[in-house]
Amino acid sequence: MIAAAAPAETAIRRARDQSNRRIAAHDADGAVAMMADAVLVLPSGGGPISGRAAVRAAFAAGFADPDFLTYERRPERIELAPDGLSATETGRWRGLWKPRSGQPTLSGRYTARWRQDGGSWITLSEIFEPEPA
Template sequence: MTTEADLSIRLTRAAFNRALAEADLAAIGPLLAPDAVLVTGTDSALLSGRKAQLLAWKREFAAPERVIYTRTPDRVVASSIEPIAFEHGTWQGAVGDRIIASGDYTAKWRQTGAAWLIEAELYLTLG
């Protein structure tokens, strides 16, 4: 059974994926909590805060061979006692049709008003 949280998070993730594909920083910002944390998959670099993530994405978008990252949720687990949820899934980075990296990820979300915001993401590179 799909819960309201599950559907909202999947729709927000789809919007995030579109923003990455379109290099749309303005669309990414509102999807991240102000203190959002991201731990990258290969070197475990820590990006702490919305501003740090937006700067990193800005650099990624300017790269001569731009990688398009896509996250695909497998499941979303919402807490029954707090407005928080975990998203588990797979990710990939591609240049054109060539996948250059992929793996698993987990994201923690928090509902703020009607919106679900990403608080933390942790990536594992497997390929």
């Protein structure tokens, strides 16, 4: 028998799914809606991006590329902290572009840190590690 997912895990998985859908729709505002104002993102191929506004700008710049399709994050594990108010998500990510772009599919592992805030789960940080060559 498989145990049912805890409410926090279910909520985080839903938020991640919604974020993936908004990125696929090239919705920069929606892509960062679940992020804390002071979110810190460490992308696989660049320096840190600090703050929701800066992350939004990075998404908007990526969405301007006509060959960009989406970034996907697929959670594999969500661990709730003992206080029940924070959690760590780990999984796999990939970036997709149209085949004509010549851009390879990028992929790797990621870790995200979450906090419950007013009944909703928000992302505090995300770290994206590239797949080893």
